[in-house]
Amino acid sequence: SQQGEEDPQALSIQEGENATMNCSYKTSINNLQWYRQNSGRGLVHLILIRSNEREKHSGRLRVTLDTSKKSSSLLITASRAADTASYFCATATTSGTYKYIFGTGTRLKVLA
């Protein structure tokens, strides 16, 4: 079952531009995380935002969470070619289980 759905599925921008990706989910969550995956590799944890937080920053990353709309966005500012990757959101529900449910990802391509 898919909890998170990323939008858009693919995004192509020029180096230096900002990239925004969105994630929508269906049920109440405990926290939401964003991950990056370079081609053919494992996922790397980027940032976690808890359900009682509205915004969080980490370097060039800014994540927002709107629990009333059940959505989150990931903004990458001043993008670089090295940011080219797939980005996934993952949600931990409030049901008390340990597992995270991942969306299908946004493929970001940053053109030099």
Add this chain to the structure above:
Amino acid sequence: DVKVTQSSRYLVKRTGEKVFLECVQDMDHENMFWYRQDPGLGLRLIYFSYDVKMKEKGDIPEGYSVSREKKERFSLILESASTNQTSMYLCASSSQVNYGYTFGSGTRLTVV
């Protein structure tokens, strides 16, 4: 540098073979997970374990089993490999419910 190590990056097996995918973490994490990743379907949880000798089914456990005899090692077993199990397999670990996963680099399995 903390690590989740998957024993093989690429694996080719024949239909009907019993296949073992090994995952080892050096972070003393309680929780370990096996996902498979397929184009258009995102990451789907196969099995997870929150303690030694404990296991729970994920969303797609059919055709798989797992073993966790030691805290650091979580093995995924394909009892009788089939071509529809050709996929990228990702192992992950985490220390608490609300903390991010650390992923291995993945094993790309091809069943012929």
